[in-house]
Amino acid sequence: MANSRRLEAxxxxxxxxxxxxxxxxxxxPVTRTTYSDGACIVSEGPTQNGSxxxxxxxxxxxxxxxxxxxxxxxxHVPGDFVDLHxxxxxxxxxxxxxxxxxxxxxxxxxxxTQITRDHPNLTRLLWLDTLIDAKIHRVWVxxxxxxxxxxxxxxxxxELHARLDAVGLVSSNGFAMPIDQRGxxxxxxxxxxxxxHAIRDLRADGLLEWDRGHVRLPDPTGLARHVxxxxxxLEL
Amino acid sequence: MANSRRLEAxxxxxxxxxxxxxxxxxxxPVTRTTYSDGACIVSEGPTQNGSxxxxxxxxxxxxxxxxxxxxxxxxHVPGDFVDLHxxxxxxxxxxxxxxxxxxxxxxxxxxxTQITRDHPNLTRLLWLDTLIDAKIHRVWVxxxxxxxxxxxxxxxxxELHARLDAVGLVSSNGFAMPIDQRGxxxxxxxxxxxxxHAIRDLRADGLLEWDRGHVRLPDPTGLARHVxxxxxxLEL
DNA sequence: CGGCACTTTGAGAGTGGTCAAACGTCGTGG
DNA sequence: CCACGACGTTTGACCACTCTCAAAGTGCCG
Numbered sequence: 001m002a003n004s005r006r007l008e009a010x011x012x013x014x015x016x017x018x019x020x021x022x023x024x025x026x027x028x029p030v031t032r033t034t035y036s037d038g039a040c041i042v043s044e045g046p047t048q049n050g051s052x053x054x055x056x057x058x059x060x061x062x063x064x065x066x067x068x069x070x071x072x073x074x075x076h077v078p079g080d081f082v083d084l085h086x087x088x089x090x091x092x093x094x095x096x097x098x099x100x101x102x103x104x105x106x107x108x109x110x111x112x113t114q115i116t117r118d119h120p121n122l123t124r125l126l127w128l129d130t131l132i133d134a135k136i137h138r139v140w141v142x143x144x145x146x147x148x149x150x151x152x153x154x155x156x157x158x159e160l161h162a163r164l165d166a167v168g169l170v171s172s173n174g175f176a177m178p179i180d181q182r183g184x185x186x187x188x189x190x191x192x193x194x195x196x197h198a199i200r201d202l203r204a205d206g207l208l209e210w211d212r213g214h215v216r217l218p219d220p221t222g223l224a225r226h227v228x229x230x231x232x233x234l235e236l
Numbered sequence: 237m238a239n240s241r242r243l244e245a246x247x248x249x250x251x252x253x254x255x256x257x258x259x260x261x262x263x264x265p266v267t268r269t270t271y272s273d274g275a276c277i278v279s280e281g282p283t284q285n286g287s288x289x290x291x292x293x294x295x296x297x298x299x300x301x302x303x304x305x306x307x308x309x310x311x312h313v314p315g316d317f318v319d320l321h322x323x324x325x326x327x328x329x330x331x332x333x334x335x336x337x338x339x340x341x342x343x344x345x346x347x348x349t350q351i352t353r354d355h356p357n358l359t360r361l362l363w364l365d366t367l368i369d370a371k372i373h374r375v376w377v378x379x380x381x382x383x384x385x386x387x388x389x390x391x392x393x394x395e396l397h398a399r400l401d402a403v404g405l406v407s408s409n410g411f412a413m414p415i416d417q418r419g420x421x422x423x424x425x426x427x428x429x430x431x432x433h434a435i436r437d438l439r440a441d442g443l444l445e446w447d448r449g450h451v452r453l454p455d456p457t458g459l460a461r462h463v464x465x466x467x468x469x470l471e472l
Numbered sequence: 473c474g475g476c477a478c479t480t481t482g483a484g485a486g487t488g489g490t491c492a493a494a495c496g497t498c499g500t501g502g
Numbered sequence: 503c504c505a506c507g508a509c510g511t512t513t514g515a516c517c518a519c520t521c522t523c524a525a526a527g528t529g530c531c532g
Contacts, residue, residue, distance in 0.1 A: 063378040065464065071381035073374035085371075088364050093371065093469045094378075116360065120353050127363045128324050134366060135321075135329065137373035138309035142299040142330075144380050145307035145425035148519070180478065189381035191521055196480060212478090212529080228301065233329045384487070416510060427489050432512060448497080448510090473532100480527070489518070496511075502504085 004030045004105050006055050010079045011125045013166075014235065021122055024115065030105040035098035037178070042096040047086040050106040054080045057102020058178050060187070063094040072187045074137065075099070075179075077163045081129050087112045100178025132235050139233050144189065150198040151227045152188055154207065158229035161217055166236040174209075174216035240266045240341050242291050246315045247361045249402075250471065257358055260351065266341040271334035273414070278332040283322040286342040290316045293338025294414050296423070299330040308423045310373065311335070311415075313399045317365050323348045336414025368471050375469050380425065386434040387463045388424055390443065394465035397453055402472040410445075410452035 008025040011017065017025070032055070035041055041052060041059060054076050061074040073094065076082045082096060087109050116123045136159075143155050164175045179187070185195040202208035207223045209216040217223055224230075244261040247253065253261070268291070271277055277288060277295060290312050297310040309330065312318050318332060323345050352359045372395075379391050400411045415423070421431040438444035443459045445452040453459055460466075 061374060063374070063382075065378070065382045069382075071378045073377040085367055088360060088367055089371075089471070091468070094374070117356050120356075120359075123356075123359060123363075124324060124352065127359075127366070130363070130370065131321055131324055131366055134370040134373055135325075137370055137377060138297060138299070138330070140377050141309040141373060141380070142301070142307045144377070145422070146299075146301045146305075181480095182478075186381070192479085193481085193522080194520055197520095200480080232327070235325070417512095418510075428511085429490080429513090430488055433488090436512080475532085476530085478528080478530100481525085483524090484522090486521070487519080490516085492514090494511100494513075496509100498507105498509085500506080500508100502506095 003027060004032075004053075004055070006053055006079065006105060007081075007107075010053075010081070011122065011129070013079075014128060015121075015125055018121070021119060024119060024122065028107060028111055030107055032103065032105050034101065034103050037098060037100050039098045040095055041098055041102075041104055042083055042086070042092060044092055044095050047090055047092055050108045051081065051086045051112060052083045052096075053105045053107065054078055054082045055103040055105050058099040059102060059104075060097055060099050060183075061094050062097050070095075070186070071189070072183075074133070074140075075160070075187060077160070077167060078169065079167045080133075081126065084112075084126060084130055099183065100176075135233050135235070147227060149194070150201040152190075153184070153195060153198040154202055154223055154227040155229050156184070156188060157208065157215065157217065158220070158224050158227060158231075159234070160215075161220060162229075162231045162234055162236060166234070172216070173218065173220055174214060177210070177213055177215040239263060240268075240289075240291070242289055242315065242341060243317070243343075246289075246317065247358065247365075249315075250364060251357075251361055254357070257355060260355060260358065264343060264347055266343055268339065268341050270337065270339050273334060273336050275334045276331055277334055277338075277340055278319055278322070278328060280328055280331050283326055283328055286344045287317065287322045287348060288319045288332070289341045289343065290314055290318050291339040291341050294335040295338060295340075296333055296335050297330050298333050306331075306422070307425070308419075310369070310376075311396070311423060313396070313403060314405065315403045316369075317362065320348075320362060320366055335419065336412075371469050371471070383463060385430070386437040388426075389420070389431060389434040390438055390459050390463040391465050392420070392424060393444065393451065393453065394456070394460050394463060394467075395470070396451075397456060398465075398467045398470055398472060402470070408452070409454065409456055410450060413446070413449055413451040 003026060008022055056078055059076045059082055060072050062070040062072055065071055143152060147155055161170060164170050169175055181195050182192050185192045199210060206218060209218060239262060244258055292314055295312045295318055296308050298306040298308055301307055383391055397406060400406050405411055417431050418428045421428045435446060443455060445454060
């Protein structure tokens with residue numbers, strides 16, 4: 001059991017916190033764990049006693065669809081309260097998997113219950129966090145109707161760029177990309193081959209550089225315009 | 237200003253409410269309004285002072301993508317607290333449109349604030365409602381990766397069947413369907429022609445009857461198996 | 473050097489889009 | 503009562519997007 005400043009940093013991004021509230025968050029006991037690429041952080045089924053906060057690395061939500069097939073419905077970056085659901089729902093309908101090595105902090109349901117009972121303002125901020133997740137989901141749904149091929153790939157890269165930038169993980173428009181092309185295909189509902197062609201096209205247009213785990217957007221505003229990306233929905 | 241039992245009915249579906257809580261919900265003042273097909277219930281932009289509950293009919297979330305193009309990211313049925321977002325977010329990134337004639341009840345932000353300050357249990361239930369919306373969104377994203385053609389159409393029809401059944405709007409496996417084929421195409425990210433072919437196939441397999449505004453699933457479990465529909469995610 | 477994982481390319485096939493036209497139903501007006 | 507137009511549905515033809523299978527290229531690591 002250690003304490004963490006991650007949650008405080010995450011919530012204070014969207015509203016001013018009182019001194020009391022900051023103290024509550026800072027003294028929240030967390031259990032820190034690390035996972036390697038592909039590891040299952042939380043698995044489908046009855047929820048465990050605790051919610052997880054992503055501190056380092058990336059994670060994804062994987063729905064089982066066949067005996068061995070999985071489809072991805074969401075991606076998470078550091079600072080995301082990945083599994084606040086566990087606190088209110090008694091059953092998870094998908095797995096949460098590590099994408100690349102990542103660090104997680106677990107917070108017990110008891111402590112969360114305590115917060116929602118005693119601190120309406122913090123409750124509001126936690127709730128807000130889940131509402132923003134839902135906004136992102138809706139944009140993903142909308143994007144799949146509106147965009148295809150290179151534009152769909154570009155839109156996701158713009159989103160990742162913006163979300164990672166908000167937590168200081170972007171430098172000179174580049175960021176670490178733990179997802180390979182096969183993974184990206186699963187996230188977008190495409191085949192590897194198709195994603196590869198989309199990347200080739202974006203590269204040819206000078207809108208993307210991607211080299212072994214590192215992505216750079218040479219012209220972020222140009223790409224954003226090209227794929228109609230408007231970061232407003234991320235509430236950063 | 238009138239009172240309503242809609243919200244009480246909706247929230248009590250998922251947990252037991254205390255007498256006090258029931259009273260609070262029952263005495264909540266609401267403003268009731270009706271809309272005709274296609275009308276804009278809430279429009280993109282700064283949020284108004286109040287959240288809306290869908291009482292009768294259906295509604296959809298429409299994201300503007302071009303000057304005249306819209307894509308749909310969600311559908312709502314009676315009992316859904318369509319716009320709880322307005323309470324926590326200060327900006328809506330899409331329109332909410334009436335699908336067929338529908339009835340809405342508006343609840344002011346002041347009253348919601350009061351509830352979240354004084355009734356942690358009700359707050360938890362409202363929050364839970366938005367979490368279930370998010371679950372549905374994730375299943376929509378996953379479905380678009382996993383299913384195509386007739387199965388994708390069938391999956392949505394199964395979902396509507398289940399959600400409408402939960403609020404007593406299904407009889408002998410049939411329900412009123414205010415969405416036409418063009419609308420369904422927009423919801424699924426397909427063209428009208430393609431949706432029409434999918435419907436033709438489902439009909440030929442004896443899995444769907446659809447006649448001018450009325451849909452019936454002659455074999456709901458057969459269709460569910462065929463499209464891998466598992467209603468668990470709806471938390472009904 | 474050899475294996476392994478990821479990326480890249482090509483060819484053939486299926487899925488799904490666009491355009492265009494015909495059909496059916498229904499409400500309106502003559 | 504019928505003609506008409508509006509609207510949704512259905513069909514066909516043709517083309518673009520995307521998939522699968524297959525194979526070759528590239529970099530990393532034992």
